[in-house]
Amino acid sequence: MNNVALKSLSVENFASFADRVTFTTEVDSSKKEYLENTFERGDSRFNKVSFLYGANGSGKTFFCKIIREIQRLLNFSPLIAMNDTQILSLPQFKGFNVPINAFAFDTEYQEKPTKFEIEIVVEEVTYHYDFSILNKKIQSECLTKRYRRTEKLIERVSPAFKDIMLRSDLRDFENTKQVVKEEALCLPVAALLNNSLASKIVSAIKEIQVVSMTAARLNPTKSKASFSDERLGKYINILKKADPTIRDIRVSFEEEEIARQRIEDDDFENREIIATKTRVGVDTKHAVFENGKETSSTPITFFADESLGTVKLFTALPYLYNILESGGVLVIDELENGLHLSLAKEIIGLFTNEESNPNNAQLICTSHQPLLLDGTYRRDQVWIACKDFCGKSILHRMNEIRSSRAKINLANKIIEGAFGCNPERFFD
Secondary structure: OOOOEEEEEEEEEOOOOOOOOEEEEEOOOOOOOOOOHHHOOOEEEOOOOOEEEEHHHHHHHHEEEEEEEEHHHHHHHHHHHHHHHHHHOOHHHHOOOOOOOOOOOOOOHHHEEEEEEEEEEEOOOEEEEEEEEEEOOOEEEEEEEEEOOOEEEEEEEEHHHHHEEEEEEHHHHHHHHHOOOOOHHHHHHHHHOHHHHHHHHHHHHHHHEEEEEOOOOOOOOOHHHHHHHHHHHHHHHHHHHOOOEEEEEEEEEEEEEEEEEEOOOOOOOOOOOEEEEEEEEEEEEEEEOOOOOEEEEEEEHHHHHHHHHHHHHHHHHHHHHHHHHHHOOOEEEOOOOOOOHHHHHHHHHHHOOOOOOOOEEEEEEOOOHHHHHOOOHHHHHHHEEEEOOOOOOOEHHHOOOOOOOOOOHHHHHHHHHHHHHHOOOOOO
């Protein structure tokens, strides 16, 4: 979806985040340096790239999982509305109906709800969506819309559907809200039943891409356009820098329907949820030389015989191009994992460059590599996760550092352990 920006993300009582933490891409308006790293959307200015640093176990990966958890609950709620165990039993939906991973190291938090908040800007309008869950039941849910003035569209104060109040663009869901079960969120169920605004917001949140470079290879995107002939030509030109023998890539893309289920027996529009499974196969041809001259080509088993770094790069390229060409948000855990530092910095440069990023796509990446910041970056682009002796993760923003100088060396601050970024010595 074009013209979507992630403004902020908050969580409370989730994983290592016991107390409320808030992350934002909105810039510090008092700092005017490197405005080329920012863009305007709605009534705010945002960073194109944000970095999250921290020691091992400080909460960086759990931060990335905040968005995935929100997306899981958005996907799970329509299945609950159908009340169908057949689809939920499929392997593809394993993990959908699991308890929230609340903070485990303090008994005080065992009976506290987990709360998620996400704020996005879609087509110049700001939407703030938050909800809380305890023992799998929705305790509260709220959606607000801000364009010149703020409107509350969804207000829910208990698990019961009768305690859901709907206004403005969501009012047409009022007569159908009884399908919202105690364990289901109202917003994605309204989207399922064709409320246009709910569909727009849910799609915008679900299209935020979250990937981890710690995996041997990234899961394939579910878009055939990611593997068009034009795209594959671009991928080959890039991969030749790592493997100059590559001559051709062929990708097979298959989408198989694995389940189909009606929403309700009395639904006269016969609406259904269709579950699919995507398979992507990769075949490559490589040049064969004789006396330094190319004479023929030979196939290789790409995922088995190529280097780990080349495989990671290839599986990451569709995510990069999808976001850069259409706009949106990409979250990468451990960006530099398996990649040369220069290549990781090139990827960051794609997002800060107006020519390669005409739609102001956003990149949020976690990293251990301070030299990624050896460049012209703003202090409010850099976040640090740290953990206290009770196991609680907190977030700091580098612009909290007070300095008499307008500009500071961010890489050095990371190396020096700003806000406890670096761990204590492991092996004394």
